[in-house]
Amino acid sequence: MKYSDPYLSGVALGLVLLAAFLFAGRGLGASGAFAATATGTVAAVAPDYAASNPYFGRYLARPGGPWREWLLIEIVGVVIGGFLSAALANRLPKKGDSPLFSRVKGTAVFLVERGRGVSVAARLAIAFGGGTIMGVGAVLARGCTSGQALTGGALLSVGSWAFMLSAFAAGYAVAPAMRRAWQ
Amino acid sequence: MAMSNVLLPLSIGIAFGFTLERAGLGNAKKLTGQFLLTDLTVFKVMFSAILTAMVGLFWLSRLGWVDLAAISIPETYLRPQIAGGLIFGAGFALAGLCPGTSCVAAASGRGDGLAVVGGLFTGVLVAGLAFPLFLDFYDSDARGAWTLPSLLNAPYGLVVLGIVLVALMGFAAAERIERRQSSRERGAAPGSLALKRVPLALAACALLLAGLAAAVRTPVDSATAAAAQAHAKALYKPASGC
Numbered sequence: 553m554k555y556s557d558p559y560l561s562g563v564a565l566g567l568v569l570l571a572a573f574l575f576a577g578r579g580l581g582a583s584g585a586f587a588a589t590a591t592g593t594v595a596a597v598a599p600d601y602a603a604s605n606p607y608f609g610r611y612l613a614r615p616g617g618p619w620r621e622w623l624l625i626e627i628v629g630v631v632i633g634g635f636l637s638a639a640l641a642n643r644l645p646k647k648g649d650s651p652l653f654s655r656v657k658g659t660a661v662f663l664v665e666r667g668r669g670v671s672v673a674a675r676l677a678i679a680f681g682g683g684t685i686m687g688v689g690a691v692l693a694r695g696c697t698s699g700q701a702l703t704g705g706a707l708l709s710v711g712s713w714a715f716m717l718s719a720f721a722a723g724y725a726v727a728p729a730m731r732r733a734w735q
Numbered sequence: 736m737a738m739s740n741v742l743l744p745l746s747i748g749i750a751f752g753f754t755l756e757r758a759g760l761g762n763a764k765k766l767t768g769q770f771l772l773t774d775l776t777v778f779k780v781m782f783s784a785i786l787t788a789m790v791g792l793f794w795l796s797r798l799g800w801v802d803l804a805a806i807s808i809p810e811t812y813l814r815p816q817i818a819g820g821l822i823f824g825a826g827f828a829l830a831g832l833c834p835g836t837s838c839v840a841a842a843s844g845r846g847d848g849l850a851v852v853g854g855l856f857t858g859v860l861v862a863g864l865a866f867p868l869f870l871d872f873y874d875s876d877a878r879g880a881w882t883l884p885s886l887l888n889a890p891y892g893l894v895v896l897g898i899v900l901v902a903l904m905g906f907a908a909a910e911r912i913e914r915r916q917s918s919r920e921r922g923a924a925p926g927s928l929a930l931k932r933v934p935l936a937l938a939a940c941a942l943l944l945a946g947l948a949a950a951v952r953t954p955v956d957s958a959t960a961a962a963a964q965a966h967a968k969a970l971y972k973p974a975s976g977c
Contacts, residue, residue, distance in 0.1 A: 555757065555758060555759035555765070555776075556757040556758055556759075558758055558759075558776045558779035558780045558783070559779055559780075559783045559906075560783075561754055561757050561758035561780050561783075562758070562779060562780040562781065562782065562783020562784045562786075562787070563783050563784070563787045564754045564757070565751070565754040565755070565758070565780060565783070565784035565787075566783060566784035566785065566786065566787025566788040566791070567787060567788075567791070568747065568750045568751050568754060569784060569787075569788040570787065570788045570791040570792060570795075571747065571750070572747050573788065573792060573801075573806050574795070574801060575743060575747075576743055576744070576747065577805050577806050577807065578806065578807055579806075580747070580751055580835070581835075582833070582834035582835035582838065583834045583855070583859065585834075585838075586834060586855045586856055586859045587859050587863070589856060589859075590856060590859045590860040590863055591863070593860070594860070594863065594864075605863065605864070605866060605867070606866055606867060606870055607862070607863040607866035608863050608866075616740075620740070622740075622744045623744070625740075625741055625744040625745055625748065626744040626745070626747055626748035626751070627748060627835075627838055628745060628748060629744065629745040629746060629747065629748020629749040629750075629751065629752060630748045630749070630751050630752035630755070630835060630838045630839060630842070631748075631752060631838050631839075631841070631842040632745075632748070632749050632752065632842070633748060633749035633750060633751060633752025633753035633754075633755075633756070633839075634752035634753065634755060634756045634761055634838065634839035634840075634842035634843055635752075635842040635843060636749070636752075636753060637752070637753045637754075637756035637757050637843075638756050638761065638842070638843030638844070641756075641757070643756075643843060644843060644844045645844040661844065662844050662845065662846035662849065663844060663845060663846065664845065664846040664847050665762055665763045665764050665831070665840075665845055665847050666763075666764075666847065667764075672846075675847055675850075676846060676847060676850045677850075678829050678830070679763075679829075679830050679831065679832070679847040679848075679850035679851045679854065680850045680851070680853055680854040680857075681826075681829060681830075681854060682826045682827070682828070682829030682830025682831070682851065682854060683826065683830050683832075683837065683850065683851035683852065683853065683854020683855040683857070683858060684826070684854040684855070684857045684858035684861070685822060685823075685825055685826030685829065685830075685854075685858060686822075686823050686826030686827055686830060686833065686834065686851075686854070686855060686858060687826075687854065687855040687856070687857065687858020687859040687860075687861070687862060688822055688826075688858045688859075688861065688862045689819045689820065689821070689822030689823030689824070689825075689826055689858075690819065690823055690834065690855075690858075690859065691819070691858075691859055691862035691863065691866075692815050692816075692818055692819030692822065692862070692869070692872075692873060693815065693816045693818075693819025693820050693822075693823055694809065694810075694812065694815075694816065694819070695809065696823065696833055696834045696835070697781075697827075697833040697834065697835065697836075698751075698833070698834065698835040699809070700809060700816070700820075701781065702781060702784060702785060703809065704808070704809040705785045705789075706784075706785045706788035706789040706792065707789075707792075707806065707808045707809065707882070708789070708882045708883040708884060708891075708894060708895075708898075709808050709809045709810075709811060709880070709881065709882060709883075710811045710813070710878065710881045710882060710883060710886050711809060711810070711811030711812060711813055711816040711878070711881065712809055712811075712816075713883065714811075714813060714816050714817050714820065715816045715817070715819065715820040715823070716820070717820070718816075718817045718818075718820030718821045718824065719820040719821070719823045719824035719827060720824060721821070721824065722820070722821040722822070722823070722824030722825045722827075722828070723769075723770050723824040723825070723827050723828040724770060724828075725824075725825070725828075726770075726824070726825045726828035726829065727767070727770030727771060727828045730767070730770075730828055730829065731771060734764065734767040734768075734771060734831070735771070
């Protein structure tokens with residue numbers, strides 16, 4: 553099934569954001585869920601160290617602890633909503649779609665989006681590496697495309713707009729080198 | 736209490752993930768089109784969303800239905816956020832997905848989405864472990880809840896109107912870029928799709944403009960906005976990262 557009109561989807565997304573402002577007093581986010589998960593993991597392995605680390609310690613100090621973090625619960629919802637939408641639109645991987653985890657009775661569990669210029673293994677490696685770099689950037693910037701660009705953008709935060717502009721500037725600087733991987 | 740602590744973020748998240756997937760933002764090829772200027776869906780979705788929430792919030796607060804001070808504004812740490820943005824953007828162009836969209840991609844069966852999710856976890860973990868090394872920089876250049884109206888010393892309504900106008904020009908440019916791209920690729924007339932979208936966008940925009948023009952004419956509210964901002968700053972609880 554074709555994707556929805558970008559302007560209509562954007563307005564719908566804006567209404568979701570507005571609802572978050574009104575009912576929760578805060579906006580959307582994503583990287584905070586990774587911060588909470590990392591904190592919970594470190595705390596499970598080395599509780600004393602986690603409490604003394606200034607980054608993890610901050611998340612540990614919140615009421616309810618890292619596993620009850622608002623953004624982590626929200627991200628569980630994102631996974632459910634993304635899956636539901638893809639399932640209803642018949643966009644989940646189909647038989648014969650995928651070279652990844654497809655050995656079980658010919659049913660694809662995962663497919664890999666990539667350009668003709670890269671192998672599946674290379675695409676996965678670049679995706680992992682890019683994700684790692686993004687994670688570092690999101691820690692330093694105190695948020696990502698959701699929590700800074702989208703939420704802070706709508707709230708007219710100067711830092712959020714500075715984040716948005718610098719993120720896209722860097723994206724455009726790096727993307728030409730990646731052209732082969734995407735087309 | 737406990738119910739709303741779970742049900743509220745969960746249902747907001749479900750709606751968030753659903754709309755991202757509908758728009759095609761669970762697909763890395765669609766997102767990278769933004770950086771290669773072949774498919775500007777990311778820009779269109781993101782700015783339609785920002786305009787909707789921004790104008791909605793402006794009007795709800797003007798009508799007195801919403802107290803802006805009850806909404807936490809992300810605090811600005813200018814230099815670390817610019818540095819973080821540059822690092823983030825480079826990673827984004829490599830990964831082809833951002834944190835939210837990587838979760839949607841993984842949920843809709845994309846292995847590359849799952850790899851980005853793993854990378855993000857690793858990156859945040861590594862940055863957290865190394866955090867004492869850059870703690871000073873992380874907390875430097877603190878500007879509090881600093882907003883564009885106070886930066887530009889302009890009324891809230893005027894800043895909102897300015898962003899709407901810039902975004903409208905951006906939408907028009909995006910349509911033109913996509914049309915040129917598709918005619919270059921097919922060597923044929925542009926698809927009717929792009930043409931169909933224009934009236935829709937224009938209608939929505941006309942509505943926004945009319946409303947905003949009225950807002951600017953009525954003497955709002957740099958004072959109100961400044962008061963709300965000061966209040967927000969006083970109330971501000973450290974936000975949860977992203």
